[in-house]
Amino acid sequence: MLMTIGEFEYLLLTAAARLGEEAYGAAIRQEIQGATKRRCSIGALYTTLDRLETKGLLKTWMGDATPQRGGRAKRMVRVTAKGIQAATDFYNTVTRVSRGVTWEANRRMVGP
């Protein structure tokens, strides 16, 4: 069954997939902020993580504590196969629907 996701959910899944083994709260937040040039609130991040976990699109667990985090543990994240499928579907939909529109053509001219 096709699992529909929203824009922010897609951003979060993509950031987590890109970070791979190093995907956890703060790193994902930084990745999203870097890509969107917008502030990502911790509230939005953690509630979306929960929602995606409930949908079975990712899995989270408490990782190790590090000194740079003041000895606090990380909430580690891994995208599940179902999550990869949902993100792929979202990406394909955006790509399909964008075909032939002005900004799509501009993007090709401007660069990758």
Add this chain to the structure above:
Amino acid sequence: MTPMRRLVDIVSRVLEPDEREAVHGDFAESGETSGRALRGLLGLALRRQTALWRNWRPWLALLGAVAPFGILLSLVSKRMAQSSAVTSWLYLNNWDWTYVRNTGFRLDFAHDVAVVLFEFLLLSCWSWTSGFVLGYLSRRAIWINGALFCLVLVTVDLLGMPRFLGRSLLLSRADTFSANAAVFAGAFYREVFPLIVHTVLVLLPSLWGMRQGLRLAALPLPLQTMLWASLALAMTTLAMQNSVWWQVRTWNNQPPQLPHLPYLAPLAVIGPLGYILATTIGRRFVRR
């Protein structure tokens, strides 16, 4: 620790322990300022609390426990504080050691002290039970329901009940009885004593009960049934305190033909006290 950082710590208690740990770590790692951390935390706490209210339990606690128990406890606390103020005034302000030689006085004194102590114990148990039920039903929404409960307790205690409601509940108050005017002429018995009773025997046990209700682990079914039955009994006796029967009995009016209700209040302390003792002894046993 700066006051702002302390505030961040306090707000973060709304979160589950694992989430609190991760969020604090994220703040430390990204070097978030206290102001931004607080804003972020408030946003997260708000989202979490909003999500909790999609469940029926916090609503049941709010509508079924916060207002009714809060109002009843405040009224009963006021009444008990005033009746014990009269007893206390009678003995403390009129004490004479020569009375002690009199057997009748000694018996009366022992009886009155026992009544006051039992009433205080009963009030604490009701308060603890109200908090316990509230904590159990609300779970993480206790931050809102608990604050509202305390607000009801404080408001009713400080501002009193609206006159029409006070009359409809037929609440008798010792300070409205002219024979007690001397007791309540002074500010101590009129204002301070009820406030002490309200704080020590209502507010604190309620908060303690909320804490224990939140932590209630899964109990075997027979124990669970016993616990809830005794808590239901405690709440029933609390509700009965403001009934018309109580009014008739207290004021020694010639009672009309009303059904005789058994005085169940002594049984109301069994459940809460039993649970408190069992958990305290159990915890000590586990520590050893």
